[in-house]
Amino acid sequence: MESAVVKQIDALFNPKSIAVVGASNNPAKWGFGIFNDLLNKGFAGKLYPVTRSEEKISNIAAYSNIKDIPEPVDLVCIVVPAHYVPAVMEDCAEKGVKSAIIITAGFREVGEEGKKLEEEVLGIAREAGIRFVGPNCFGIVNTSANISSMGLLSPYAIPRIPGGSIGIISQSGNAGGYLLGIGAQQGLKFSKFVSSGNETDLHFEDYLEYFLWDPETKVIVGYVEGLKDGRRFLEVARETTKRKPVVVLKVGRTKSGSKAAHSHTGSLAGSESFYAAAFKQTGVICVSEIADVLDVAVAAAYQPIPRGNRVGIVTIGGGFGVIAADACEKQGLEVPSLTDETINRLSKWLPPHWSHSNPVDMVGTLDKTYACIGSVLKDENVDAVLTIASLGFPSGAALEGYPKEFREMAQAYARQMEELELSEGVTGLLERIKRYGKPVIAGVSGSLLGVVEEPKAVKVLRENGLVIYPTPERGAKVLSYLVKYGEYLRGLEGTR
Amino acid sequence: MESAVVKQIDALFNPKSIAVVGASNNPAKWGFGIFNDLLNKGFAGKLYPVTRSEEKISNIAAYSNIKDIPEPVDLVCIVVPAHYVPAVMEDCAEKGVKSAIIITAGFREVGEEGKKLEEEVLGIAREAGIRFVGPNCFGIVNTSANISSMGLLSPYAIPRIPGGSIGIISQSGNAGGYLLGIGAQQGLKFSKFVSSGNETDLHFEDYLEYFLWDPETKVIVGYVEGLKDGRRFLEVARETTKRKPVVVLKVGRTKSGSKAAHSHTGSLAGSESFYAAAFKQTGVICVSEIADVLDVAVAAAYQPIPRGNRVGIVTIGGGFGVIAADACEKQGLEVPSLTDETINRLSKWLPPHWSHSNPVDMVGTLDKTYACIGSVLKDENVDAVLTIASLGFPSGAALEGYPKEFREMAQAYARQMEELELSEGVTGLLERIKRYGKPVIAGVSGSLLGVVEEPKAVKVLRENGLVIYPTPERGAKVLSYLVKYGEYLRGLEGTR
Numbered sequence A, B: 001m002e003s004a005v006v007k008q009i010d011a012l013f014n015p016k017s018i019a020v021v022g023a024s025n026n027p028a029k030w031g032f033g034i035f036n037d038l039l040n041k042g043f044a045g046k047l048y049p050v051t052r053s054e055e056k057i058s059n060i061a062a063y064s065n066i067k068d069i070p071e072p073v074d075l076v077c078i079v080v081p082a083h084y085v086p087a088v089m090e091d092c093a094e095k096g097v098k099s100a101i102i103i104t105a106g107f108r109e110v111g112e113e114g115k116k117l118e119e120e121v122l123g124i125a126r127e128a129g130i131r132f133v134g135p136n137c138f139g140i141v142n143t144s145a146n147i148s149s150m151g152l153l154s155p156y157a158i159p160r161i162p163g164g165s166i167g168i169i170s171q172s173g174n175a176g177g178y179l180l181g182i183g184a185q186q187g188l189k190f191s192k193f194v195s196s197g198n199e200t201d202l203h204f205e206d207y208l209e210y211f212l213w214d215p216e217t218k219v220i221v222g223y224v225e226g227l228k229d230g231r232r233f234l235e236v237a238r239e240t241t242k243r244k245p246v247v248v249l250k251v252g253r254t255k256s257g258s259k260a261a262h263s264h265t266g267s268l269a270g271s272e273s274f275y276a277a278a279f280k281q282t283g284v285i286c287v288s289e290i291a292d293v294l295d296v297a298v299a300a301a302y303q304p305i306p307r308g309n310r311v312g313i314v315t316i317g318g319g320f321g322v323i324a325a326d327a328c329e330k331q332g333l334e335v336p337s338l339t340d341e342t343i344n345r346l347s348k349w350l351p352p353h354w355s356h357s358n359p360v361d362m363v364g365t366l367d368k369t370y371a372c373i374g375s376v377l378k379d380e381n382v383d384a385v386l387t388i389a390s391l392g393f394p395s396g397a398a399l400e401g402y403p404k405e406f407r408e409m410a411q412a413y414a415r416q417m418e419e420l421e422l423s424e425g426v427t428g429l430l431e432r433i434k435r436y437g438k439p440v441i442a443g444v445s446g447s448l449l450g451v452v453e454e455p456k457a458v459k460v461l462r463e464n465g466l467v468i469y470p471t472p473e474r475g476a477k478v479l480s481y482l483v484k485y486g487e488y489l490r491g492l493e494g495t496r
Helices: A004-013 A030-040 A082-095 A112-128 A153-157 A173-185 A204-213 A230-243 A255-265 A272-282 A290-302 A318-330 A340-349 A369-378 A404-436 A456-463 A472-495 B004-013 B030-040 B082-095 B112-128 B153-157 B173-185 B204-213 B230-243 B255-265 B272-282 B290-302 B318-330 B340-349 B369-378 B404-436 B456-463 B472-495
Strands: A017-021 A046-050 A075-078 A099-102 A131-133 A139-142 A163-170 A190-195 A219-224 A246-250 A285-287 A311-315 A384-388 A440-443 B017-021 B046-050 B075-078 B099-102 B131-133 B139-142 B163-170 B190-195 B219-224 B246-250 B285-287 B311-315 B384-388 B440-443
Touching (some): A017 A030, A030 A046, A163 A204, A173 A190, A173 A219, A219 A290, A230 A472, A246 A272, A246 A290, A255 B318, A285 A472, A290 A472, A311 A369, A318 A472, A340 A369, A369 A404, A384 A472, A404 A456, A404 B030, A440 A472, B004 B099, B004 B131, B017 B030, B030 B046, B075 B082, B163 B204, B173 B190, B173 B219, B204 B219, B204 B230, B230 B272, B230 B472, B246 B272, B246 B290, B285 B290, B285 B472, B290 B472, B311 B369, B318 B384, B318 B472, B369 B404, B384 B472
Parallel strands (some): A017 A046, A099 A131, A219 A246, A246 A285, A384 A440, B017 B046, B017 B075, B099 B131, B163 B190, B311 B384, B384 B440
């Protein structure tokens, strides 16, 4: 089941000791951030700074060579300039190191000379049985082992990458780092991350296989400039998407983009028709822009995959209903009629002038959102619900400037709404999503936007994988990807 | 120059006294939020609660009828149920009121009976010379007069709508409220807002003409379900776009969306080809989704309109460069070669392995962003710059958990970066944008995303209209709209 490379990558992600070659006390250098990040984020193993320029790094005695370290070293993280890297790899070989991360750039992506240097490094590593990440990358994150080689990026921008179940494989360090950063901001949680760089040794396909078998990873997202081993990708991807969703952003799709990709990681983007066919054949969800990546990943991981394309829309107001209906149709989704049973049930809760059709326009009703979503979700004409309604009433923290009496009345009402949401709304909805096996996708929570703080109900939903997307269009787009993934999975059942 | 309707709307937006019919002490009712919003947001004029149910509203003596108010009333805001509205309008006529806002829903959009009611109200108003907003709307905001009839939405969700120069005309209350809320969150500032509802009396075209002549409004954004007077729109829009940009989201473009729009405001969406032609002929920037509306508005208002479609890309890392190049090409923008002069200048500042081509991949360089953008902007092959680089270094507030020594070193470095940005970077860039007459559009500031606080440099840029969009794709999309607007304006010059 698990191939040799899976075990090797697992060792790389779970070292007992790490040496940082090029560790530094200068905050402008990568060796500063990387070493301190490992030192201060709770890595339980041994950590060794290696440098010739300073005696101590962050008050820890430095070694001038890995070979001088008296204990065994599992993982070496290399941040010295490119022309020193072959010598460091030689040292790793002599020391008996089995895993390395080469952060350093200036290899194949800069031309012939760099390419030679890169091949030299690969030769040394192959001979010694060393597997390595990079070069020209940000390295790895393993949240469960408190390991991050993200360096400067991480301590300044992401205090701590929250542990969870989204795994990221990125052929771009900055795009990958962006996903971690923006994801953490949105409250998403990650299992493992790898910025794969030039992929001189370990490839995208290798990491994909590793993440397939990684029990901590429930959904895999990838940023792809080019794949080196198309056949292997097809094989591994087909196996993976049966067990967990794979969401990929393929870039370098245009002439300008492909040229830029070549100068970035030296990758040849290859034929776009190959990639389109490969993703389609293997059930990989191929999204069209970076904003989609995490949006789709979290829904695919935590929501039921819809069995069809018929969407019930539940909206606080007509405008969002129109936007949502437009967006659904543009994305190839259907906005069907609801059954009389549903219409009658909704009429009991909503004011007489509600829309009496799909989209369900609740005409400003704030306290029936959960009930309405539940009813529409149950409707046999509906495979999924897209909601743009108030899922969580703001607590009234924004009311500080108001007179006491007003504030007290308004906040009391807000508390009442919150209780209603938390007591029946949220738990009931989560239970129904499971029972009916249909997803609920939220684009904007109500028109009560601009809220200063996140309502509690929204937080609970998010923690259960029901994320609120910023616009109805984004929600519809996410749903369309889920629908396609569902079609693929049903196709598999059909061929069994 | 200014027609009668412009003066009438100006009176509506600048009343000296306002009565709220249906004011309430019950926080669940619109009459609560609306009255208290007016009361507590600094409106300098007289404010009268009108209700039969209570003696005082928020401790202010209430009148049971507008006619009982001893002083003149300039504007009446109506929030009583639909069937009471004709009687209230009669009272307004008798009182000599000239402006009204009918928040109440349940008119034409609910069917024949509501339509009759609506016509009755219109008849009374016409006879008395009363101009009114709505019904079925959220009313107006005039930030310079501290007037907001947004009710519940506003105090809970938007502490105070910040005064500035974006004007909004929305045929949807919730979509319009969303734009105000999300805009305030993003630090954008607004002149005036109107949720036009069913447009029984005043139409989109009327507000457009008013905003055309409003000196406080520099850019007009619109949410449109359907226009009632196509010919008048063409006339007013053509005049407006010469003086200020108009950005419109037209919805109800699909079958499902058009059906939803009809049940929302009773509007008939009309022929899509008419709208496409109308917007093109008049230079109205017609965007494709709600997220574009403010993105484009702020750029169109504050940045030079590009004279061509050639984009220089300046990126912190290769991945974002590839994404940006793909996005530009997809949006019909060109990614041209840079002149040798520019390449040589950039080579002085960047590490040897920088990309030496467009996109300019600064390979992680943090302190040369402003210099590089300036050089690329100057390049004669370039009409605009799209940047995905570090415009503002995080202050290090996220480092609180780190040991003192590390934190001090890292924060000292952050301060150094900040000084550099603020002393030369920002002011120099803003000056160059003016000098060259070319826009700079930012999609993500560096890969240093996930930052806890907004860097000072980014704040200064934002206050000068250089907003940072969340992704390179969003930035490229904004740029493509500006390019099309520029083509339209140059076409006008050609025909003079």
